[in-house]
Structures are given as C-alpha cells and as structure tokens.
Amino acid sequence: xxxxxxxxxxWRALTQHNLFWPVAVLVVLLLINVPFTPxxxxxxxxxxxxxxxxxxxxxxxxxxxxxxxxxxLVIATGGIDLSVGAVVAITGALTCSYISDQAxxxxxxxxxxxxxxxxxxxxxxxxxxxxxxxxxxxQPIIATLIIMVAGRGVAQLITDGQIITINSEPYKLIGGGxxxxxxxxxFVVAAVVAITxxxxxxxxxxxxxxxxxxxxxxxxxxGIRSLRIKIMVYVFCALCAGIAGLMISSNTSAADGNNAGLxxxxxxxxxxxxxxxxxxxxxxxxxxxVVGALVIQTLxxxxxxxxxxxxxxxxxxxVVVLVVCLLQSPKFRAKVFGGKFGSGSGAKGGGTSAxxxxxTAPTTAAAPKMEVS
Amino acid sequence: xxxxxxxxxxxxxxxxxxxxTASKAARLLGxxxxxxxxxxxxxxxxxxxxxxxxxxxxxxxxxVFLNLFIDNGYLLxxxxxxxFVILSGGIDLSVGSVIGFTTMLTAWLVQKQELPILVVIPIALGVxxxxxxxxxxxxxxxxxxxxxxxxxxxxxFRGLCLVISKESIAIDxxxxxxxxxxxxxxxxxxxxxxxxxxxxxxxxxxxxxHYTRFGRRVYAIGGNEHSAMLMGLxxxxxxxxxxxxxxxxxxxxxxxFTLYIQSGDPLHATGxxxxxxxxxxxxxxxxxxxxxxVMGTLFGVLVLGLIKSIIQFEGTLSSWxxxxxxxxxxxxxxxxxxxxxxxxxx
Numbered sequence: 001x002x003x004x005x006x007x008x009x010x011w012r013a014l015t016q017h018n019l020f021w022p023v024a025v026l027v028v029l030l031l032i033n034v035p036f037t038p039x040x041x042x043x044x045x046x047x048x049x050x051x052x053x054x055x056x057x058x059x060x061x062x063x064x065x066x067x068x069x070x071x072x073l074v075i076a077t078g079g080i081d082l083s084v085g086a087v088v089a090i091t092g093a094l095t096c097s098y099i100s101d102q103a104x105x106x107x108x109x110x111x112x113x114x115x116x117x118x119x120x121x122x123x124x125x126x127x128x129x130x131x132x133x134x135x136x137x138x139q140p141i142i143a144t145l146i147i148m149v150a151g152r153g154v155a156q157l158i159t160d161g162q163i164i165t166i167n168s169e170p171y172k173l174i175g176g177g178x179x180x181x182x183x184x185x186x187f188v189v190a191a192v193v194a195i196t197x198x199x200x201x202x203x204x205x206x207x208x209x210x211x212x213x214x215x216x217x218x219x220x221x222x223g224i225r226s227l228r229i230k231i232m233v234y235v236f237c238a239l240c241a242g243i244a245g246l247m248i249s250s251n252t253s254a255a256d257g258n259n260a261g262l263x264x265x266x267x268x269x270x271x272x273x274x275x276x277x278x279x280x281x282x283x284x285x286x287x288x289x290v291v292g293a294l295v296i297q298t299l300x301x302x303x304x305x306x307x308x309x310x311x312x313x314x315x316x317x318x319v320v321v322l323v324v325c326l327l328q329s330p331k332f333r334a335k336v337f338g339g340k341f342g343s344g345s346g347a348k349g350g351g352t353s354a355x356x357x358x359x360t361a362p363t364t365a366a367a368p369k370m371e372v373s
Numbered sequence: 374x375x376x377x378x379x380x381x382x383x384x385x386x387x388x389x390x391x392x393x394t395a396s397k398a399a400r401l402l403g404x405x406x407x408x409x410x411x412x413x414x415x416x417x418x419x420x421x422x423x424x425x426x427x428x429x430x431x432x433x434x435x436x437v438f439l440n441l442f443i444d445n446g447y448l449l450x451x452x453x454x455x456x457f458v459i460l461s462g463g464i465d466l467s468v469g470s471v472i473g474f475t476t477m478l479t480a481w482l483v484q485k486q487e488l489p490i491l492v493v494i495p496i497a498l499g500v501x502x503x504x505x506x507x508x509x510x511x512x513x514x515x516x517x518x519x520x521x522x523x524x525x526x527x528x529x530f531r532g533l534c535l536v537i538s539k540e541s542i543a544i545d546x547x548x549x550x551x552x553x554x555x556x557x558x559x560x561x562x563x564x565x566x567x568x569x570x571x572x573x574x575x576x577x578x579x580x581x582x583h584y585t586r587f588g589r590r591v592y593a594i595g596g597n598e599h600s601a602m603l604m605g606l607x608x609x610x611x612x613x614x615x616x617x618x619x620x621x622x623x624x625x626x627x628x629x630f631t632l633y634i635q636s637g638d639p640l641h642a643t644g645x646x647x648x649x650x651x652x653x654x655x656x657x658x659x660x661x662x663x664x665x666x667v668m669g670t671l672f673g674v675l676v677l678g679l680i681k682s683i684i685q686f687e688g689t690l691s692s693w694x695x696x697x698x699x700x701x702x703x704x705x706x707x708x709x710x711x712x713x714x715x716x717x718x719x
Contacts, residue, residue, distance in 0.1 A: 080520075132707075136708065136711055137711065138707055138708075138711055139660055139661065141464070141520070141660070142654065142660050142707055143707070145647065145650070145651070145703065146700050146703050146704045146707070147700070148647065149647060149651060149696055149699050149700040149703060150696055150697045150699065150700020150701065150703075150704075151700070152693070152696055153693040153694065153695070153696030153697035153699075153700065154693075154697060156691070156692075156693035156696075157693050157694075157697070161691050161692075161693060257693075266524055266527070266528075269520075269521075269524070270524070273521055279518050279520065279521065280518075309536075312532060312535065312536055313532065313535075314528045314529070314531050314532030314535065315528070315529060315532030315533060315535075315536060316532070317528045317532070318525045318526070318527075318528035318529035318532055319529075321521070321524065321525040321528065322511070322522075322525045325515075325517050325521055325522070325525070326511075326515060326517070329515040329516060329517050330516075331514070331515050331516045332514075332515040332517075335514070335515070
C-alpha cells in the first residue's frame with residue numbers, strides 16, 4: 001500500500017488499470033526471490049547462451065504462455081477450452097511418432113512434415129470444438145470436455161501407451177534449443193504473441209471477438225459473422241496448444257500421451273484470470289495473460305528456489321488464485337476494505353464516504369467521474 | 374412432472390396421422406425423462422452385448438453385475454454430489470482432489486497417528502463438508518465464478534495431499550481391512566459396505582431432491598437464478614448448501630475409495646471430477662442446471678462402470694479405450710441433450 005496520506009487520483013488510476021494487480025503480484029513474487037537467491041536478476045553469458053533465473057522463467061513458461069494466449073481469445077468470446085491439454089498430448093504424440101518412424105530423424109523435411117501433421121491434428125481438434133460450440137450451440141465447457149476426456153486416450157493410442165523417445169537435432173531446437181543466445185522457444189512465443197496482438201489490436205478482429213463475447217446474438221444481428229469468429233478462436237486456441245505441444249515434446253525429446261500437458265488447461269485459465277480477462281467474456285487483455293502466465297511460472301520457480309518443499313507448490317498456487325480472484329471481485333473489495341480500497345491505506349486516511357460507491361463500481365470509467373462530481 | 378402438461382398439447386395438434394406421430398416424437402423429445410431412459414436402455418443393450426460376447430467367461434454371473442456397484446460405489450457417491458451442484462447450475466471441479474485428500478488424511482490419521490477409524494471417519498467427512506462450505510461461501514458472497522473457486526479448491530486439496538506425504542500410505546489397520554472385507558450376502562452374490570453406502574446415499578439424494586423444499590430450491594435456482602431470487606427463495610443458503618453437500622459427498626466417496634483400495638496416495642482419484650461430471654451428463658442432467666434426475670446419474674455411473682468391465686473382459690484392449698469410449702458417449706449424450714433443449718425453446 002502507499003504511504004501518501006491523501007489519496008491521489010493518479011494512484012487511483014494506477015490501481016484501477018487492468019494490468020496493475022497482475023504486475024504487482026509478479027513484481028512481489030520476483031522480489032521474494034532476491035533474499036533467497038543472490039543475483040536473482042543477474043543474467044550470465046555462458047557458452048554463447050544467456051543463463052539466469054529470468055531467462056529460465058520465460059523458457060519454462062513458454063508453453064503455458066502460448067496456451068494461455070489462445071485461451072484468452074476463447075474466453076473473450078465467452079467460451080472456455082478444456083481440451084488444450086489433450087491437444088498438447090495429441091500433437092506431441094503424432095509428431096514424435098512420425099519422427100521416430102523415419103530412418104533419418106535429423107532430416108529437416110521429415111521434421112517439418114511431422115510438425116505439420118501434428119499441427120493439422122490440432123487444427124482438426126479446434127474445428128471440432130468450434131463446430132460443437134458455434135454450430136451445435138453446446139456449452140463450451142461441455143463441448144471441449146469431450147476432447148479433454150477422449151483426447152488423452154487418442155494420444156495414448158497413437159503412442160501405443162508408450163513414451164516415444166526421439167533423437168532429432170532439428171526438432172530439439174523448438175523447445176530446448178538456443179538461437180541468438182536466447183532460448184528458441186522465447187522467439188516462438190514472442191512471434192505468436194506479436195502476431196496475436198497485431199491481429200486483434202491493429203485490425204478490427206479483437207473488437208469483433210469482444211463483441212461476440214459481449215452478446216453473440218446482437219453481434220450476429222449487426223452483421224458480424226459470430227459463428228465464424230467463434231470457430232476461428234477455437235481453431236486458434238488449438239493451434240497455440242499444438243505449438244505448445246511441439247515445444248513440450250521437443251524439450252523432453254519424448255511424447256508422453258498420459259502426462260504431456262497435464263493440467264495445462266487449468267494453468268492457462270488461471271493465467272487468463274490473473275491477467276484480468278473476465279471469464280464471462282466480452283473483454284480481453286493479451287498482455288495481462290502473458291503476465292498471468294509469468295506469475296504462475298514465477299510462483300513455481302520461487303517455490304523451488306526458496307527451498308519450500310515442491311509438494312506445496314499446488315497449495316501456494318491455490319492461495320494465489322484465490323487472492324487474485326478475491327482482489328478482482330468488486331464485492332469482496334467492498335466488503336473487506338469497506339469501499340476504501342484503492343484510496344491508499346483506508347484506516348490511516350480515515351476514508352471518505354463519497355468514495356464508497358465509486359469503489360464498488362466495476363467499471364473503471366465510472367469511478368473517477370463519481371469522485372469528481 | 375411433464376406428463377401432466379402433455380395432454381393439452383395433443384389437443385392443439387391436427388388430427389392427421391402424420392401430424393400425431395410428429396407430435397408424439399416431439400413429446401418424446403420434450404420429455405425430461407428421455408435421457409434417463411436412453412441411458413438405461415444403453416446400459417441394458419451394452420450388458421446384453423457383453424453377455425453375448427463373454428458368456429463363456431462368466432459375464433452372466435450375478436456377481437459381475439453386483440461388482441459394478443462395488444467397483445464404482447465411490448464414483449456413484451461423488452457423482453451424486455456433483456448432481457446437486459450441476460442441478461443448481463454450478464460446477465465443482467474439486468471432487469477428485471477432495472477424494473484424494475480424504476484417502477490421504479484417513480490413511481495418515483489411521484496409520485501414522487493411530488487413531489481408530491471410527492474417530493477418523495467424522496473428521497474426514499467434516500473436513501470435506503467444510504471445504505465445500507468454504508467454496509460455496511466464496512462463490513456466493515464474493516460472486517466469483519464456481520469454476521474458478523472450485524479450481525482453486527482442486528489445487529488446494531491436491532496440494533494438501535502432498536503436504537501430508539509425498540509417498541502413498543498403505544493401511545494395514547485390522548478394523549479398516551475387516552470393514553473393507555465385510556460383505557452383505559444377497560443370495561446370488563454379495564455387496565461390499567461401500568456399495569451399500571453408495572446406494573443409501575443415492576436413496577437419500579433421491580428423497581432430498583424430489584420430496585423436500587431444499588430439493589425444489591436446488592431445481593429452482595438451477596432453472597433460473599434470477600426468478601428464484603425474485604420468488605424470495607433463500608438463494609445464498611441453498612447455493613452454499615449445495616457445495617457443502619458436494620464436499621461431503623466427495624469426502625464420503627474418498628472414504629469409500631480408501632476402503633476399496635486400502636491406501637492413501639497423493640495421486641489417487643486424479644481427474645475423477647471429470648468422471649463424475651461425465652456420469653452426471655450421461656445420466657441426462659442438463660449442465661445449465663435445473664433439469665435432471667439423480668437416478669440418471671446412477672445409470673451414468675453404471676454405463677461408465679460397464680465400459681470398464683467390458684474392456685477388462687476383452688482383455689486385449691488397453692485402458693485408453695475407456696477414455697475414448699467415455700468421450701464418444703459423452704459426445705452422443707450432449708448431442709441428445711442439445712436436441713432436447715432446442716425443442717423446448719421453439
């Protein structure tokens with residue numbers, strides 16, 4: 001909290017920015033590491049590769065960021081995609097089984113073909129989800145539950161219940177290789193995020209997605225092809241999951257139908273929620289999602305580095321989720337902080353009663369106006 | 374329920390033969406009991422197919438049928454709890470974790486703390502119900518989506534499992550094993566304590582949902598929360614109670630699972646919430662809430678159980694076929710539900 005005796009509008013505007021809480025949590029988590037890991041923020045150059053805690057957080061968080069970015073668009077249309085973990089497993093399984101069947105696993109053409117096959121399978125899963133949600137009008141959580149349940153079975157079927165290991169140098173690059181001193185996967189993630197942001201914020205596409213999420217029927221009536229938009233976001237989400245699947249299987253040089261991408265859908269949803277995108281749809285923030293995914297990865301790393309037994313990882317995650325969700329809930333803020341939230345330390349300033357209704361208002365636009373009047 | 378509403382409909386329809394059959398089909402599709410009937414029929418058909426295929430391997434033994442209850446009693450209890458939540462229009466993702474946590478807690482208290490099992494049971498049930506209560510409280514009072522709150526619950530309880538112990542704890546307590554081995558003879562076969570408790574829970578749930586005010590409120594809130602609120606139903610209390618029931622059922626399912634498997638393991642029942650949700654959906658309960666029967670849930674569990682035993686009898690098939698078959702069934706039933714709700718709206 002701030003120490004300024006009187007609440008300033010700038011502080012208020014800052015706390016109401018949708019990226020404030022995710023970034024604050026991320027910064028706090030990063031700072032917690034400093035006393036435990038000397039030189040936490042330092043980045044060393046070894047063998048032409050950059051090493052450091054920050055680099056590894058981004059490296060290990062790459063698949064999650066990818067999946068979460070895809071998930072953001074799905075959630076923005078008011079949907080949810082539970083099948084991403086299974087898609088990760090299917091893509092990895094198909095690609096690795098194709099590569100392992102080849103005589104020369106290092107052949108570039110073979111690796112590209114294998115990746116193509118994996119990604120096509122991911123797109124098919126996305127089309128199926130989109131078809132069920134948009135065309136058949138089935139609730140997204142249920143429609144995608146089908147592939148979540150069956151998909152892992154399919155992945156195990158592809159790998160014959162085994163863990164397929166491969167030994168392919170070119171394929172290794174995607175998830176475990178380095179390029180220009182940085183992990184290659186960081187470039188992949190950066191490209192996907194940049195393309196997504198460009199497509200959604202530099203064109204009308206993002207607006208259309210938000211409009212479909214706000215009210216699909218109304219969007220359809222004003223002439224937006226809401227069906228097509230919905231199908232598109234599921235395909236995009238599955239494609240992102242597919243790329244994440246390539247990354248995960250490439251990093252371990254193995255496809256595990258049972259465990260690849262396990263729980264990643266839940267982590268991705270968390271990342272989206274932490275990032276401030278509402279699960280009811282209609283609004284999204286790609287930046288917030290990326291920060292959210294980094295929060296989750298940093299949390300995992302922090303738990304490792306400060307020496308807390310790794311098994312408590314999940315408990316910490318649960319607590320962080322709850323705290324972030326509670327802080328985002330207007331009702332919680334109103335109840336617990338008595339409406340003085342965002343106006344500095346309420347107890348110290350005594351609080352102004354005029355600020356109470358403004359604080360409980362969920363929209364950022366309404367709050368400053370009410371204070372001025 | 375819907376039978377009383379049907380006669381007037383037929384009066385409106387023209388008297389021609391084709392129209393009357395059409396309205397019959399429409400009536401059938403509009404009947405809320407249709408999915409339950411479909412699931413029950415599916416179960417019978419699958420059973421008959423199994424009988425035809427594996428008769429020589431003893432598939433026809435009554436005990437094979439009773440084993441469906443013995444092997445899936447815990448799933449039935451968990452699915453009954455999930456039915457309450459789903460009927461109220463919510464969802465509980467913490468089921469599997471609570472089951473896993475209960476096995477862990479029970480095993481730890483019995484084995485490491487040497488508490489008698491009769492003391493441990495109420496503790497385990499209390500913890501589960503309290504966990505459900507807390508989730509319901511947060512969902513209702515802070516208006517956070519059930520999906521997210523119970524997801525946090527999922528992480529929390531799975532994490533607590535690991536906090537108790539990373540290793541699995543085998544239970545060799547004599548009272549527990551005698552409880553696990555106790556059998557009720559039925560003449561043609563036997564049922565375990567777990568199976569009997571599961572059937573009792575089902576009966577209680579049936580009574581509560583269809584014959585009590587609480588049951589009506591659950592349906593009302595699931596049907597239309599806003600209307601229920603305007604009617605003056607104690608919506609908050611009902612919602613919290615529904616999650617408490619689910620938490621309690623999950624803990625009870627955990628205890629039954631402990632008896633069934635006689636150990637606690639941090640990875641027990643991973644993903645079982647999905648089995649429970651799948652059983653509820655296959656049993657014909659609408660995921661939007663407000664429509665469905667707990668008896669349907671029983672058939673949903675039996676169908677899932679039968680898939681497993683058929684795959685066991687098949688011998689050569691591997692476990693992943695269970696997942697694929699469950700997914701295909703889930704898909705089929707979702708499409709049936711969709712066809713039904715589409716009819717109702719027009």
